[in-house]
Amino acid sequence: MLSKYENYEIVNLDNLTYCANLANLYEVSQHPNYKFIKGDITDKNILADIIQDVDAVMNFAAETHVDNSILTPEIFVKTNVLGTQCLLDMVRKYEIKKYIQISTDEVYGELGAQGCFEETTPINPSSPYSATKASGDILALSYFKTYKLPIIVTRCSNNYGPNQFVEKLIPFFISKLLKNEKIPLYGDGKNVRDWIYVYDHCSALDLVLHKGRVGEIYNIGANCEKSNVEIAQILLKALGKDDSYIEYVKDRPGHDRRYAISNKKIKAELGWRPQKSFEEGIKQTIDWYINNTSRIKEVLK
């Protein structure tokens, strides 16, 4: 945003949970139009100070790791539901011109072997994570209907790319393999996810912010379905390992079998196109982790 829109000023509010890393933002932090504030989205005093001076709010803040949500759902409710409500109340109070709720395809729940999620697909979340994200979405949409707030909800598929915290599948597997350890695959490894390079997600959000219609949901996905075992094999090959590095482990409870998302609406309405092929994106991602092992040292120890 800062490189594309010279006159924009960005305020980044983040309470720096276990997965946050300010090093990800080192370059941005030098920019004169960027300000970082450490704070919680459930803290209405901090929100009031910031939000009364902004034009738009984009809510990325969330607890995001499904495995953690199974162990400790409460913090997911606090941040993903209560935090969203706190933000919405401030957007209402200060009559902010645009609010984007960044959400996930996981709210739709499990898909059969065929078809894909449309924006009209009923939500049917399976994990506490996806249930709290779905709650944030419908709360946001209710503020559009009830208070006529300028709300838009986006639902994206699985992101990958540089700087991702190592608990997520692709960096987790890469970090394990760099450490010469086996990679754990849930169940039979055939759960399918739809993958998107993180900068393609960002370019979609840029378009939604500037051209999206309020009250709408936009699905974001790059038509790139891969099973977990396929991802594992791509990484094994790239890092010079064989299948003996795969360790099948007990499946996660409530593990959805397949996600696939239609991007027809955002393509037709906003002219969005993903730019990065999976082959190119995964190569750049692997190279990034190889060149930044110090950044992932917390799991490499």
Ligand SMILES: NC(=O)c1ccc[n+]([C@@H]2O[C@H](COP(=O)([O-])OP(=O)(O)OC[C@H]3O[C@@H](n4cnc5c(N)ncnc54)[C@H](O)[C@@H]3O)[C@@H](O)[C@H]2O)c1
């Ligand atoms: N990663 C994906 O594949 C993916 C896919 C679709 C949607 N999303 C959504 O995109 C958003 C960002 O995802 P991510 O993968 O970067 O997540 P992440 O877990 O890596 O980062 C979340 C960030 O939110 C901050 N945060 C958490 N609780 C907070 C609170 N109470 N107040 C302020 N800040 C808080 C954390 O410190 C962290 O910097 C989330 O809303 C997520 O649901 C992610």
